[in-house]
Amino acid sequence: xxxxxxEEAATVVALRKEKSNLHLTLRCSFTHELKIDQxxxxxxxCLTVVSIEGDxxxxxxxxxxxxxxxxxxxxxxxxxxxxxxMMMNGRLDGHIVQGHxxxxxxxxxxxxxxxSWRYTFEYVFDKEMAKKGYMTVDKGSxxxxxxxxxxxxxxxxxxxxxxxxxxxxxTNFHQIRKGTVVxxxxxxxxxxxxxxxxFN
Numbered sequence: 552x553x554x555x556x557x558e559e560a561a562t563v564v565a566l567r568k569e570k571s572n573l574h575l576t577l578r579c580s581f582t583h584e585l586k587i588d589q590x591x592x593x594x595x596x597c598l599t600v601v602s603i604e605g606d607x608x609x610x611x612x613x614x615x616x617x618x619x620x621x622x623x624x625x626x627x628x629x630x631x632x633x634x635x636x637m638m639m640n641g642r643l644d645g646h647i648v649q650g651h652x653x654x655x656x657x658x659x660x661x662x663x664x665x666x667s668w669r670y671t672f673e674y675v676f677d678k679e680m681a682k683k684g685y686m687t688v689d690k691g692s693x694x695x696x697x698x699x700x701x702x703x704x705x706x707x708x709x710x711x712x713x714x715x716x717x718x719x720x721x722t723n724f725h726q727i728r729k730g731t732v733v734x735x736x737x738x739x740x741x742x743x744x745x746x747x748x749x750f751n
Contacts, residue, residue, distance in 0.1 A: 573622065574609055
């Protein structure tokens, strides 16, 4: 379980394909604190640490993960948002994030807004999935590349988010441009409510 509060934007240093799997090796400042079999969110995708060497560690993404996320688009040098799993005795600063990416979206606009930034994202809309909570609502929560954000101006297949300078600098939002593919996780609470309503 995660909160969507990114700890660091780590650098991809190596990518290795093995059959349908992709092994990603990253360098980050807290590698020495990681342990084998530990869960870490990578652009919002929960992956398991499988090896550690010096200041780098490796995780493995299976084909289903690559199909539903942007991890397969990463290159050496790409920045990846990292978050270690949430400690249950701490504050929930973002919102409840599972680390299970629902689908990807494409950035359609980036607008500088007097010191902050407003991003617009568009995703494939599926009416049946929307009935199950796979949608955004005004002032609701959404996770974009692992970052917990508040939804603005939602439509059936798009929404906006406002990014403050700190988030812009310390996550990979500073690399997101028009056409960039990002990972989305819709709010789990909305999914549960939608599911309960189907029984009424």
